Amino acid sequence: MNDRIIIIGAGAWGDALSKLTQINGCEPIIWSRSCGRVLAEMVTDCVAIISAVSMSGVPAIIERLRDSIAPHQIIVTATKGLDARTNLTPAQLWHQAFPNNPIVVLSGPNLSLEIQQGLPAATVVASQSADAANTIQEIFSSPKFRVYTNDDPIGVELGGTIKNVIAIAAGTCDGLKLGNNAKSALLTRGLAEIIRIGQYWGGKTETFYGLSGLGDLLTTCNSPLSRNYQVGYGLAQGRTLTEVLANLQGTAEGVNTTKVLIQIADRNQIYMPITVLVDRLLQGQITAPEAIVALMSRDRKSE
Numbered sequence: 001m002n003d004r005i006i007i008i009g010a011g012a013w014g015d016a017l018s019k020l021t022q023i024n025g026c027e028p029i030i031w032s033r034s035c036g037r038v039l040a041e042m043v044t045d046c047v048a049i050i051s052a053v054s055m056s057g058v059p060a061i062i063e064r065l066r067d068s069i070a071p072h073q074i075i076v077t078a079t080k081g082l083d084a085r086t087n088l089t090p091a092q093l094w095h096q097a098f099p100n101n102p103i104v105v106l107s108g109p110n111l112s113l114e115i116q117q118g119l120p121a122a123t124v125v126a127s128q129s130a131d132a133a134n135t136i137q138e139i140f141s142s143p144k145f146r147v148y149t150n151d152d153p154i155g156v157e158l159g160g161t162i163k164n165v166i167a168i169a170a171g172t173c174d175g176l177k178l179g180n181n182a183k184s185a186l187l188t189r190g191l192a193e194i195i196r197i198g199q200y201w202g203g204k205t206e207t208f209y210g211l212s213g214l215g216d217l218l219t220t221c222n223s224p225l226s227r228n229y230q231v232g233y234g235l236a237q238g239r240t241l242t243e244v245l246a247n248l249q250g251t252a253e254g255v256n257t258t259k260v261l262i263q264i265a266d267r268n269q270i271y272m273p274i275t276v277l278v279d280r281l282l283q284g285q286i287t288a289p290e291a292i293v294a295l296m297s298r299d300r301k302s303e
């Protein structure tokens with residue numbers, strides 16, 4: 001495959017995505033803050049511009065690229081977070097800045113370390129442009145990486161983003177050694193919470209039951225490789241958030257995502273009991289055991 005593509009961000013995910021395209025004979029250009037090159041010049045002639053930076057970096061990257069992207073170039077966002085200032089998703093930020101470009105969301109159960117080890121995985125590329133999704137599917141598909149197209153970008157993006165909050169709760173649950181019954185209850189009710197806010201945002205219910213929703217929820221909530229899971233696990237050991245984050249390799253987007261979700265849920269009166277307790281836990285307002293008692297002693301309701 002000879003398409004010229006650029007990957008923005010050389011963190012864990014940017015590196016793994018780069019490796020996946022190389023399996024198909026691509027030689028992606030990689031840009032990172034430390035590479036010493038001008039991003040706006042490097043994107044010229046690229047068929048696809050793939051952003052794999054953490055959420056906090058997305059607005060700055062968009063600013064660097066303003067006026068430098070032609071309308072036919074496909075923008076791919078692989079970030080799983082929410083913007084603290086605007087409460088928008090990464091794809092919404094990209095669309096706001098580049099309204100004429102096809103935007104593709106790439107998201108799925110994709111722990112970067114497993115991908116780096118050459119283990120098989122599957123993902124979803126979602127776009128309102130079927131042509132753009134097909135092009136990105138072709139760039140990434142290989143015997144190691146099965147890529148599905150999808151026409152619900154907001155649903156795909158939100159599944160991968162909101163599950164990070166539930167992954168913090170799951171790490172807490174495992175850190176407290178609460179067992180499999182409790183864990184399954186947490187994940188199932190967590191999915192209900194993802195769907196509740198995801199529907200409000202316009203995502204399709206069936207998308208949340210797919211790879212980018214339930215699939216990513218299962219992977220992230222069951223793996224000590226997940227940084228979000230590690231945050232919850234550390235809090236359950238009685239460590240403070242500051243201590244946990246100081247020892248974490250890479251970004252745990254769920255910490256910031258929780259804050260943004262709380263704002264949206266409050267504004268729109270969306271019931272998100274797990275997210276509320278994760279927020280209080282992250283802020284040090286309650287301990288992990290207290291969060292469990294609070295979850296279990298809520299008003300009785302039907303499923």
Ligand SMILES: NC(=O)C1=CN([C@@H]2O[C@H](COP(=O)(O)OP(=O)(O)OC[C@H]3O[C@@H](n4cnc5c(N)ncnc54)[C@H](O)[C@@H]3O)[C@@H](O)[C@H]2O)C=CC1
Nearest residue numbers: 009010011012013014053054057060079080111112250251
């Ligand atoms: N690591 C993983 O397994 C996966 C991560 N993701 C998502 O991908 C995103 C990145 O994650 P990781 O690579 O794991 O994080 P990381 O912490 O390893 O790397 C973050 C990258 O973002 C860049 N960055 C941050 N702020 C920037 C700015 N202002 N300007 C330019 N670059 C900036 C950093 O330099 C670094 O290259 C996150 O949203 C994460 O949720 C998605 C799927 C899998």
Ligand SMILES: O=C(CO)COP(=O)(O)O
Nearest residue numbers: 108109110111226227228
């Ligand atoms: O999104 C991921 C796996 O799909 C990575 O999860 P963490 O960011 O928690 O490591």
